[in-house]
Amino acid sequence: MSLPRIAVLISGSGTNLQAIIDAVRERQFEAEICAVISNRPDVKGLERAEAVGIETRVVDHKAFTSRELFDAEMIRVIDGYAPDLVVLAGFMRILTPDFVRRYEGRMLNIHPSLLPKYRGLHTHQRALEAGDSEHGVTVHFVTEELDGGPLAIQAVVPVLNDDDEATLAKRVQAQEHIIYPLAVKWFVEGRLQMINGTACLDGQPLPAEGCQLHMDR
Structure with missing residues (x-):
């Protein structure tokens, strides 16, 4: 096989x-x-x-x-x-x-924000300027809407008081390297699917934010 x-x-x-x-x-x-x-x-x-x-x-x-x-x-x-x-x-x-x-349905993307927040570029800077307490990264199915497909998984990190764009980006990127292989694993094992425009895991629709992992740092 x-x-x-x-x-x-x-x-x-x-x-x-x-x-x-x-x-x-x-x-x-x-x-x-x-x-x-x-x-x-x-x-x-x-x-x-x-x-x-x-x-x-x-x-x-x-x-x-x-x-x-x-x-x-x-x-x-x-x-x-x-x-x-x-x-x-x-x-x-x-x-x-x-x-x-x-x-469609077999293409994944990773985006450095907690979608639907901050589609497009300069996501870390935008999160800091908005005074957000949390930021993170999302893996989602790709649809015709830019950064708008159904969400599979997010990693949420706190925004620390002394964060600048570089430090925040570094911590978010560390989570990218965890959740992207995980999403790929789920897909190739047949667990993650897009069904009728919704991300599903093990046949069950995921919530709008996908599966969320919350990190201490």
Whole structure:
């Protein structure tokens, strides 16, 4: 019986990619990372994949005259690997509706905020400026609404009195590396699904915030 196949899309350093690579190599779940695909050449994430023998591809978005043409080529490349799951790990592109529909229900993203708060960029700065007492990170299914798909899991961290953007980002990122492999594990084991637009775990609908983990720091 073949292992579930995961394609990971990146744009940069690939720290979440590394967390998933480590989880697979440590046999936290049974799966194969069949490809790592980047829209930027010469990024650290490609080196991480190549170091452990994972096939890599670059589809440079700058070579395309429109988002639609770029996404069409991405679909062609991704489908060549026949993945069961597409994982966005710091993939910094806004996706076209055609792309999202192609993989809906089998594409996950991670976003550094407690969605639905702070969609988009500069999430740590925005949480600090708002005086929030809690911040965190969310893994969600990808839909056509930017950072708006059903939530699978969140890690909640307190905002400390002496936090600045860098310290808060560092603590949130540590949780990213825990909850993203966990969400991937749930998916490849058949436990996490999107059913009728709702994230479900073990066949039961999750609450709107997904499964929440609260951290002391």
